[in-house]
Each structure stands twice: as structure tokens, then as C-alpha cells.
Amino acid sequence: MLPPFSGKPMQATPIHDTIIASLARRGTLDQDDHAAIRRLTLTQRQIEPSTYLVREGEKPTRCAFVLSGFTYRQKLTSNGxxxxxxxxxxxxxxxxxxxxxxxxxxxxxxxTRAQIADVDIAALRTIVTERPAIAAAMWLESLIDASIFREWIVNIGRRDAHTRVGHLLCEFSLRLEAAGVATTRAYNLPMTQEQLGDTVGLTPVHVNRVLKALAQRGLIERDRRQIRIVDWTGLRDASDFNPRYLHLKQV
Structure with a gap:
């Protein structure tokens, strides 16, 4: 079962404005849309690394909005x-x-450790029914999410080890910059080498070798989890990276 709420429900707060700003990146919202979002009851909580927000096979009752930190979706095979x-x-x-x-x-x-705001799914279903602009923004969010997923399938299925890892590093850089989390080509990679391996289908040892090779080629510099892209054009070309699938021009 999912853990019980540890936060307290709250009425209109700056977090509502953060959600409004996020959805406004996906479409044009009017003042009535803003008011509808501010009427949502949110529950803010801090979660520790590895905490489950959604479990396979369970009926979802709430939808989480990430305020800080990172989360990931994962699937397990029958052998774990x-x-x-x-x-x-x-x-x-x-x-x-x-x-x-x-x-x-x-x-x-x-x-990672993360701050999230939970929203009741029934309340979200109501708001997307009553407010078409909000529904369109959330639909676009889901479509871009699906586009990124398609690219990840190509990455793991048709690219070699160096290209897989480099492609992911390029994507992280642009997504974090677009979200206002990173403003340069330097950022803290939130994943261990084991987690990177589980993302690109490589062993942690192989991931470490690839990161060293990318650094030796002068494409990146790294200090533990700190990544700095030294040669963006070189890394982009070596990683078969085209940002079209991120649809940044539509944001």
C-alpha cells in the first residue's frame, strides 16, 4: 500500500501559482482557469529516496506534482x-x-529527496471536464511525456552504449534548463551509476567506463555526480541527439 499522507491540506498558496505557471507553459489559461486551480485542495509532503508514490496494480487516488527533487517510473520483470x-x-x-x-x-x-503536492484525482477529473484550457494543457503534457518515452525506446533499442549515455546527458541538460533548474550546461546528475544502467540497459561498470570515455574525449567533465558539458556540439553529434522530441518550441 502507499504511505499515508504526512502533510496537511492547504488552501490557495504559492504552490498553486507554481502549478498554474507550469500548466501555462503548455497553453493559455485565463483568470477563471487560475481561480479553478487555486480552489484545488493540495497536500504537500516530503518524501525520501526510494519512497513509492504509485504502485503497480493499485487503484490511483491522487496525482502528484513535483515541487523539488526527482522521481522515476519503473517496471520490474518476474525475476526482479x-x-x-x-x-x-x-x-x-x-x-x-x-x-x-x-x-x-x-x-x-x-x-532523490523530493517535495511534492498531492491532488485528489477526482478533483482533477472535475477540473479538466469543466475547464477545456486546463484539459488541453494537461493533454499536451501527456503527449510530450509520451514523445520522450518513444525516444527512450529508440535509445535503449538502437543506439550503442556511448550514444545512449550521451543522449541522456543531453536530454537532462535541456529539460533542467527549460524547467529553470539549471541555467548552464552544468548540473547535478540525480542518478547513481546503477540507476543510469537501469535506464539505458547497461551494467554500472559499463556506465562508468562510458562516462570516463566521454570525459577523455573532452565532451564532458564530471566530479562524482556533477556533470559539465564541455563540448555541447560534439556531445550532441556523438550522441545522435536531436531535441525535436522534447517539443521545446511548443513550451
Missing amino acids: ARQIVSLQIPGEFIDLQNLSLDESDHNVQAL
Whole structure:
């Protein structure tokens, strides 16, 4: 079962404005849309790394918005092998598709310590029914999420080890910059080498070798989890990276 709420419900707060700003990046919202979002009851809580927010097979009752930190979706095979299938960053909703699905088909866990705001799914269903602009913004959010997922399938299925890891580093850089989390080509990579391996289908040892090779080629510099992209054009070209799938021009 999911852990019980540890936070307290709250009325209109700056967190509502954060959600408004996030959805406004996906579409034009009017003042009535803003007011509808501010009427949502939120529950803020802090979660520790590895905490489950969604469990496969359970009926979802709430949808989380990431305020800080990172979460990830994962699937487990029958023998316990894990595949990380997506990463959520600050300013994103987790699992908007569960507004329409009766049962979760995957797990969501905290990648780092994170602050989230929970919203009752029934309340979100009501707001997307009554406010078309909000529904359109959430739909676009889900479509971009699906586009990123398609690219990850290509990454793990058709690219070699160096290209897989480099591609992910390029994506993190642009997504964090667009979210206002990073303003340069330097950022803290929120994943261990084991987690990176579970994302790109490599062993932790292989991931370490690839990171060293990218540094030796002068494409990146790293200090533990701190990544700095030294040669953006070189890393982009070496990683078969085209940001079209992020739809940044539509944000």
C-alpha cells in the first residue's frame, strides 16, 4: 500500500501559482482557469529516496506534482530486474494518464529527496471536464511525456552504449534548463551509476567506463555526480541527439 499522507491540506498558496505557471507553459489559461486551480485542495509532503508514490496494480487516488527533487517510473520483470522508463523533474505532474486509467500498470518512486503536492484525482477529473484550457494543457503534457518515452525506446533499442549515455546527458541538460533548474550546461546528475544502467540497459561498470570515455574525449567533465558539458556540439553529434522530441518550441 502507499504511505499515508504526512502533510496537511492547504488552501490557495504559492504552490498553486507554481502549478498554474507550469500548466501555462503548455497553453493559455485565463483568470477563471487560475481561480479553478487555486480552489484545488493540495497536500504537500516530503518524501525520501526510494519512497513509492504509485504502485503497480493499485487503484490511483491522487496525482502528484513535483515541487523539488526527482522521481522515476519503473517496471520490474518476474525475476526482479528493473527498467527505469522515465524521469520526472520539478514542475511536472506524475502520471496524468491515471486520470483515465482505473489501475496503475507501473511503479513510481522518488529518485532523490523530493517535495511534492498531492491532488485528489477526482478533483482533477472535475477540473479538466469543466475547464477545456486546463484539459488541453494537461493533454499536451501527456503527449510530450509520451514523445520522450518513444525516444527512450529508440535509445535503449538502437543506439550503442556511448550514444545512449550521451543522449541522456543531453536530454537532462535541456529539460533542467527549460524547467529553470539549471541555467548552464552544468548540473547535478540525480542518478547513481546503477540507476543510469537501469535506464539505458547497461551494467554500472559499463556506465562508468562510458562516462570516463566521454570525459577523455573532452565532451564532458564530471566530479562524482556533477556533470559539465564541455563540448555541447560534439556531445550532441556523438550522441545522435536531436531535441525535436522534447517539443521545446511548443513550451
